[in-house]
Amino acid sequence: MQILHPFAGSVQQYDEQLENPNRYRPGHCPQCQTKHPLTAHGFYTRTLIDTAFDGVIRVRRYLCTACQRTVSLLPEFILPYLRSSLTVIALFLVARLLRGQTIAAAARTAPPLMPYQRGQFWIRRFRTQAATLCVALAALTQPIPAPDFVHRALAMLESTGWIAAHRFLFAGVRCHLLGWPRGLAPDGRRAAFSSRGAPA
Numbered sequence: 191m192q193i194l195h196p197f198a199g200s201v202q203q204y205d206e207q208l209e210n211p212n213r214y215r216p217g218h219c220p221q222c223q224t225k226h227p228l229t230a231h232g233f234y235t236r237t238l239i240d241t242a243f244d245g246v247i248r249v250r251r252y253l254c255t256a257c258q259r260t261v262s263l264l265p266e267f268i269l270p271y272l273r274s275s276l277t278v279i280a281l282f283l284v285a286r287l288l289r290g291q292t293i294a295a296a297a298r299t300a301p302p303l304m305p306y307q308r309g310q311f312w313i314r315r316f317r318t319q320a321a322t323l324c325v326a327l328a329a330l331t332q333p334i335p336a337p338d339f340v341h342r343a344l345a346m347l348e349s350t351g352w353i354a355a356h357r358f359l360f361a362g363v364r365c366h367l368l369g370w371p372r373g374l375a376p377d378g379r380r381a382a383f384s385s386r387g388a389p390a
């Protein structure tokens with residue numbers, strides 16, 4: 191299961207604090223609710239593209255000795271199953287969908303350069319998810335008058351802050367800002383039959 195890392199800060203600061211497994215060790219298991227602190231269980235690596243970073247980061251994993259399941263602590267600047275950081279995706283979506291820039295121009299506001307298809311993929315997923323976001327984010331901010339769900343969701347994300355919104359959506363209501371990939375259960379847990387999804 192993936193939960194959000196309590197750490198808030200830059201990619202570099204995230205990496206620096208990773209060495210100490212005690213600092214953010216979960217005090218209980220989110221899956222079986224055992225009250226024992228979890229055991230450090232190494233890392234997995236994943237790719238990350240941020241405005242000033244393109245490489246591999248480590249994600250710390252803990253093991254619950256009661257239910258034998260692992261918990262990964264995802265930093266707040268990434269969305270599960272997506273390679274680009276939340277900042278890059280937000281810059282692109284705002285430029286394209288709120289400011290009406292072309293995909294190529296929007297991609298330039300969200301460096302580094304990326305394939306055209308990646309932007310289209312984010313737009314498609316955001317459009318599908320927009321109505322759900324409007325409902326969920328109403329707990330955080332006033333619904334904003336807008337011509338459609340896409341514009342309203344973007345305005346609500348801009349007023350809340352994308353990372354604060356993601357933290358609320360993911361930690362609070364297990365909602366993925368761009369929608370969970372197909373093959374996962376509605377709360378983002380891996381369905382028993384699905385294969386491991388690579389970041390897109």
Ligand SMILES: [Zn+2]
Binds near residue numbers: 221
């Ligand atoms: Zn457990």
